[in-house]
């Protein structure tokens with residue numbers, strides 16, 4: 124008995140430690156006594172820092188399914204991996220626009236079998252309706268989490284070096300005179316044309332979904348004008364810790380990543396104060412979907428995982444951990460009060476009116492954006 128208990132707790136500890144890199148999880152030779160023997164392996168490809176590790180170990184314990192867990196930190200990386208086919212993944216987490224819509228249209232996703240997702244109805248119908256714009260009838264995806272794109276700022280340092288800085292606008296980053304003032308204190312931008320260019324276009328007062336050459340050129344020029352002041356254009360997954368340790372004064376990235384950094388900085392207690400700016404000129408609002416690739420090796424396990432994640436208690440644990448809102452209203456009372464009442468996590472209705480949505484572009488337009496982005500990275 125003792126040996127079994129020990130084995131079970133070691134397995135759980137190992138599962139926790141292994142996430143979010145590639146998780147090697149409990150050996151099927153040492154199941155907990157009450158474990159059902161569903162067996163098999165579930166291959167998950169999710170964003171970095173985007174789950175409660177406890178949820179994964181609990182899923183394994185409850186189902187006997189072993190989870191292998193890989194992470195990505197941009198839609199470009201996810202699409203690169205998926206476009207070749209045979210990714211080997213059972214669960215992926217693409218943003219509704221553009222990636223999820225693109226994959227659905229390309230028949231790269233498996234239609235969900237709702238008879239295997241008894242918790243389907245836990246999702247907020249209004250949010251399902253919203254993502255149905257990318258997936259008519261919600262055939263291919265459940266809503267995982269959502270959020271905005273904005274700036275993580277190091278408020279304590281900015282107060283000192285730039286007291287009258289505009290702390291509610293992309294002006295802070297995009298006006299060259301401001302970027303210049305903050306350059307020494309450190310500016311980072313996440314490396315993703317797909318997720319940065321729409322906000323720049325919006326800041327310029329142009330259509331975030333524009334495919335006009337003149338608009339793209341304007342966005343590129345605006346980015347090149349601040350380029351000398353930008354220290355790092357790096358994967359979004361590398362920004363969070365760097366923000367938390369005070370390495371940057373301004374970083375353009377995803378909302379919850381900033382709030383996670385804020386929490387980590389507070390815990391460290393070294394005086395680093397982090398804040399989130401949802402740009403007043405309009406922030407991109409995005410929804411991430413739980414989807415199954417058409418050629419997934421273990422679709423049954425994938426359905427079981429989606430069903431598990433849609434449980435209110437599981438979702439609440441995830442939101443508490445990653446600081447992104449979920450689409451399961453029954454989870455909200457179980458979300459920590461401070462997280463639930465943080466308008467940077469759950470945007471207020473007023474904040475939602477100041478958001479915009481992106482759509483997927485034609486491949487040629489997408490390629491033009493990516494060339495623009497490469498010139499920004501290279502600085503010419």
Ligand code: N2P
Nearest residue numbers: 170171172173218377
């Ligand atoms: C988590 C990134 C959030 C997902 N690190 C952005 N769609």
